[in-house]
Each structure stands twice: as structure tokens, then as C-alpha cells.
Amino acid sequence: MKNSNIIHNIKFSKPNIQKDIVVYEGHYNNFNHGKHVHEDYTISVIQKGNMSAFLRGFNYKFDKSSIITINPDEIHSCGIIDQKEYKHRSIYIKPQTIIDILKENFSKKQLSFSNSHFNNDFLYNKLSFLTNEDNISLINKLSWECELIDIINHILKINSKANEIIELPAHKILIKKIKDYFNDNFFMQITLDDIVKEFNISKYHFVRLFKKHTFVSPHTYLMLVRVEKAKSFLQNGFSLTETAYMCGFNDQSHLNKRFKTITGLTPGEYKKFFT
CATH class of the missing domain: 1.10.10.60 (Homeodomain-like)
Structure with missing residues (x-):
């Protein structure tokens, strides 16, 4: 039976208006994002419920244990499971921001996230805190950006090919x-x-x-x-x-x-x- 109590809440914010970093929150029980791409690197966490996803040609079911990492121009989709609600938050980061971090910390010019998702309680908790709308308004811009850079550095060490030479067929x-x-x-x-x-x-x-x-x-x-x-x-x-x-x-x-x-x-x- 179709859910009559429709949940469809979406929020976007820019913690620093001068930076090309956008934070997104979506809360649904009746909507599926079809296949799409982003120009940005995307880092996502599930805040509530379970989310279905299509990543790199495979279907997944994610809950609060997963951190989802999507490369620019990588086809993906996400949506509800069995008409049940889920909430997730994402940070969209322009490639140039990642390039700048790579230059400073990895001496590399480009990267790809190695895996579409991984588990890490420490990073999950930091990402959840940093993407919370209430916390964004409380933390000053400098602290927020410093925290984000620290998280990105951790993710690049754990889940990237920053130390590999990528040869494409x-x-x-x-x-x-x-x-x-x-x-x-x-x-x-x-x-x-x-x-x-x-x-x-x-x-x-x-x-x-x-x-x-x-x-x-x-x-x-x-x-x-x-x-x-x-x-x-x-x-x-x-x-x-x-x-x-x-x-x-x-x-x-x-x-x-x-x-x-x-x-x-x-x-x-x-x-x-x-x-």
C-alpha cells in the first residue's frame, strides 16, 4: 500500500560562501534519485534508515555504518527501500579543492576514490557532525573548513589511489x-x-x-x-x-x-x- 504520509525534505547550504563546497541533506520516503552524475567529489553518510544505491554497475543497500564516496562524473543513483524513509547527508567538493589538498599532502595531481563505500566509525561521526545544519551555523568558517580538510585527508589515505599511477586502457x-x-x-x-x-x-x-x-x-x-x-x-x-x-x-x-x-x-x- 502506498505511503500516505509523504516525506520529501531537501536542504542545501554553503558553509563558506567563498568556497565551492555544498552540503546537502535529503529525507524521503517516496522519492528515488535516478541515475545521474556530479561534477564534484561526493562524500555521503546515512543518518536514518536504509538507502538503496547503484554504484559502479552494482546495487547496494546502505545503513548508518557506511561512508559512500563517489568520484566526479561517476554514474550513480539512490532511493528508498520498501517505501520506508531514509535520511542522508552529502558534501559536494569541487575537484580543484581536492587537487589543492593532493598537492600539499600527497604530491599528486589527481585521484579516484578506490571503493564506492567503506566503514569507519571515527570518520562517520565526524562527517555526521560536520554536515549537521545546526552545527554548520555554530562553527566558524575557519574551523569548519579545517575540520573538512582533516576528514578529506583521512579518507584519501584510507580510500583513494593517491599513491598509484592510473593507466587507462x-x-x-x-x-x-x-x-x-x-x-x-x-x-x-x-x-x-x-x-x-x-x-x-x-x-x-x-x-x-x-x-x-x-x-x-x-x-x-x-x-x-x-x-x-x-x-x-x-x-x-x-x-x-x-x-x-x-x-x-x-x-x-x-x-x-x-x-x-x-x-x-x-x-x-x-x-x-x-x-
Whole structure:
């Protein structure tokens, strides 16, 4: 039987308005985030209940024991289990922030989280404290950022390839180049013929290869990229109409539909958190 007591609460905040770090809290019993990507590194903890998730091609069930780590541009999804509520919090961290930490502490220029999730009670408790909205308002910006950097350093030591040289096979290099092409040209009406011409590849081979490695179709991936770009524009004060146009959506209605399906909010509701 469908739950008549709907829980659908979402909050975003920026602990330091000068920094590109966003804290998110979601509390649901009737909503599933479809497959999507973030431009940021994402670190998440479950605060209540159990959450289903799709990560790196596998399905998981997470509870309060897990810390979830997602790399930029990594397809994933999350949602409810058996119509029961769950609450989770996430920190979204721009790649440049991670790069700066790597330079200072690991002498590396890039990394990937090794595992999609791991258990560590100490880090879980610190992350839960740091992402609590009440604590964010109480802690001064300097202390909050210092605590975050300390947590990131711990996570990089435990769950990253910061000390490894990553060699990518040829097909993964091709997929990365195609994804970069989407990210650079998200505002354009890209066709399969454009991809074929740009990369000298069979369209049938391309579609099969792309879905095998990203778990979504090329068109779906482009829509996900556009929603991520829209978030950035909205955070920086652009109007809904401007954002829809600059991100390649047909109109504001098209933006609204795609945005709410992925985030659980309309673009207007999302924008209010950053004004």
C-alpha cells in the first residue's frame, strides 16, 4: 500500500560562501534519485534508515555504518527501500579543492576514490557532525573548513589511489574523450553524426561501448551533464530562463522536468538555497 504520509525534505547550504563546497541533506520516503552524475567529489553518510544505491554497475543497500564516496562524473543513483524513509547527508567538493589538498599532502595531481563505500566509525561521526545544519551555523568558517580538510585527508589515505599511477586502457580513454566532448559542448544540440565525425567511430559501436561503460545512453548522459551545469548557473545567480538557454534545454519547462526528476526539486526551489 502506498505511503500516505509523504516525506520529501531537501536542504542545501554553503558553509563558506567563498568556497565551492555544498552540503546537502535529503529525507524521503517516496522519492528515488535516478541515475545521474556530479561534477564534484561526493562524500555521503546515512543518518536514518536504509538507502538503496547503484554504484559502479552494482546495487547496494546502505545503513548508518557506511561512508559512500563517489568520484566526479561517476554514474550513480539512490532511493528508498520498501517505501520506508531514509535520511542522508552529502558534501559536494569541487575537484580543484581536492587537487589543492593532493598537492600539499600527497604530491599528486589527481585521484579516484578506490571503493564506492567503506566503514569507519571515527570518520562517520565526524562527517555526521560536520554536515549537521545546526552545527554548520555554530562553527566558524575557519574551523569548519579545517575540520573538512582533516576528514578529506583521512579518507584519501584510507580510500583513494593517491599513491598509484592510473593507466587507462584504450577504450576507457576513448570514453573519457567523448564525455569531455559532451561536457565542453553541453549547450549544443549534439547528434550521433557529430560524435561519429569527431571521433571517427561507428555509431553502433559507440552507442554500445558508451552504455557499457557509463550505464546510460549518450542522450541521457548529455541531459545529466546539462542538469549539473544548470546547478552551477543557478548557484551563481542566473535566472531560470537564462539557465535553460545556456544549458541547451528547449525551454524552461524542459529544464524543470529534467531537473526535478534528478534532484527532487524544481530549479526555482534549488535556486532559493543560494540567494
